[in-house]
Amino acid sequence: MAAYLSMGEAHRRIGDYLSRVVDxxxxxxxxxxxxxxxxxxxxxxTSLSDALATFPDFPRLAGDRIPHLADLLVPxxxxxxSHSLQRFADAYSSFEKAASAFxxxxxxxxxxxxxxxxxTVAFEIRLLAEKADRELATTGKNPDKLQAxxxxxxxxxxxxxxxxxxxxxxxxxxxxxxxxxxxxxxVNLCRSVIRSIETAxxxxxxxxxxxxxxxxxxxxxxLEVFNENFLVADQKLTYALMHCNPQSxxxxxxxxxxxxxxxxxxxxxxxxxxxxxxxxxEFDKHVCVVLSGAIVTHLGRYTMLLIExxxxxxxxxxxxxxxxxxKRGDLRLLRQALDRHEDQFLKSGVYLVLEKLELxxxxxxxxxxxxxxxxxxxxxxHQIKLDVVVKALKWLEIDMDLDEVECIMACLIYKNLIKGYxxxxxxxxxxxxxxxxxxxxxxxx
Numbered sequence: 226m227a228a229y230l231s232m233g234e235a236h237r238r239i240g241d242y243l244s245r246v247v248d249x250x251x252x253x254x255x256x257x258x259x260x261x262x263x264x265x266x267x268x269x270x271t272s273l274s275d276a277l278a279t280f281p282d283f284p285r286l287a288g289d290r291i292p293h294l295a296d297l298l299v300p301x302x303x304x305x306x307s308h309s310l311q312r313f314a315d316a317y318s319s320f321e322k323a324a325s326a327f328x329x330x331x332x333x334x335x336x337x338x339x340x341x342x343x344x345t346v347a348f349e350i351r352l353l354a355e356k357a358d359r360e361l362a363t364t365g366k367n368p369d370k371l372q373a374x375x376x377x378x379x380x381x382x383x384x385x386x387x388x389x390x391x392x393x394x395x396x397x398x399x400x401x402x403x404x405x406x407x408x409x410x411x412v413n414l415c416r417s418v419i420r421s422i423e424t425a426x427x428x429x430x431x432x433x434x435x436x437x438x439x440x441x442x443x444x445x446x447x448l449e450v451f452n453e454n455f456l457v458a459d460q461k462l463t464y465a466l467m468h469c470n471p472q473s474x475x476x477x478x479x480x481x482x483x484x485x486x487x488x489x490x491x492x493x494x495x496x497x498x499x500x501x502x503x504x505x506x507e508f509d510k511h512v513c514v515v516l517s518g519a520i521v522t523h524l525g526r527y528t529m530l531l532i533e534x535x536x537x538x539x540x541x542x543x544x545x546x547x548x549x550x551x552k553r554g555d556l557r558l559l560r561q562a563l564d565r566h567e568d569q570f571l572k573s574g575v576y577l578v579l580e581k582l583e584l585x586x587x588x589x590x591x592x593x594x595x596x597x598x599x600x601x602x603x604x605x606x607h608q609i610k611l612d613v614v615v616k617a618l619k620w621l622e623i624d625m626d627l628d629e630v631e632c633i634m635a636c637l638i639y640k641n642l643i644k645g646y647x648x649x650x651x652x653x654x655x656x657x658x659x660x661x662x663x664x665x666x667x668x669x670x
């Protein structure tokens with residue numbers, strides 16, 4: 226319970242807050258202004274929140290004392306007060322009015338001194354919208370605040386996506402929009418913002434702050450995963466991993482959740498020589514998913530940290546069996562892994578990506594049959610009867626008839642995972658005598 230606060234003390238605290246906002250603007254102190262308008266960092270225990278609760282006439286006080294900033298300060302104080310009372314829908318509505326007034330002021334300032342404050346506005350409006358929607362949903366009302374926040378941030382993006390120094394802040398706002406669109410499931414709306422960033426002449430991507438570039442590459446990489454553009458996804462997610470702060474373990478884990486299945490999809494698996502080089506043989510089962518050639522080559526200094534992250538999280542257990550199934554050609558193991566971690570894979574949006582690894586597993590199974598047959602009958606090693614494949618699948622507790630297996634073999638040939646042709650009449654797969662099992666070499670199936 227807050228200590229007793231007199232009306233006079235409450236009046237003084239509110240007046241002091243208003244003066245600090247005015248001083249920050251008049252002295253172009255962006256960092257100070259950003260801290261003053263951060264609503265979510267002003268919980269009910271703060272001195273300002275106590276003062277607002279004690280002095281209910283604070284809107285008139287702000288309007289009378291600083292009339293030229295009343296459109297900004299009055300709704301801002303209301304937002305802080307409502308947030309302290311956990312009335313998040315009211316807090317959002319008030320903050321959106323304050324944010325609109327701030328945006329109008331921001332447009333009139335010639336220099337980008339208030340960029341940090343503008344970023345705080347963008348962050349706060351998304352955060353408050355998420356809280357408001359959760360509150361509205363629990364009361365049976367339409368949770369529409371996050372969608373409204375997206376519309377407002379598009380206005381902010383328009384104010385920043387212009388020639389001049391203010392454009393440096395556009396990527397941060399873009400990333401806030403991505404977070405909203407992904408949360409709402411409207412990822413198609415990302416495209417227009419991406420086009421503005423990647424095609425506009427007034428943007429040079431390398432000029433943006435590193436943390437914004439990492440976030441941007443992470444979300445655009447996820448988009449490419451959804452669109453099954455795995456080569457582009459690999460480039461973007463690898464960029465994000467390479468430039469991510471090595472101390473930010475949660476962010477590294479988020480990137481790896483998508484980069485690992487992308488690497489598997491393009492046939493990048495760890496080699497024993499890499500494990501020997503980095504003295505990691507004892508970690509083989511648990512960390513091989515992170516030690517793809519591309520990652521280790523570019524990220525040697527990150528390797529040990531990534532291993533530690535994966536060992537602490539459950540990511541290794543999610544992917545270890547997937548990798549093992551690819552190496553063994555064990556379709557049963559792959560399906561068991563997908564079933565066991567279905568909820569996590571679906572939540573991450575990589576389930577369908579991993580499910581498509583079945584073709585690689587089939588290829589490995591046929592390759593193992595070919596190796597065994599070559600040892601027994603070298604002269605007929607390139608001729609594999611379909612009933613042998615059927616028996617191998619049955620041993621793995623996978624029931625398939627000859628017609629189903631024939632369709633799978635035809636698909637493997639079409640996808641260039643197997644070189645050869647199919648003798649339909651005799652139900653025999655005839656393999657090419659030269660390189661019958663081409664490697665993906667970083668190319669998607």
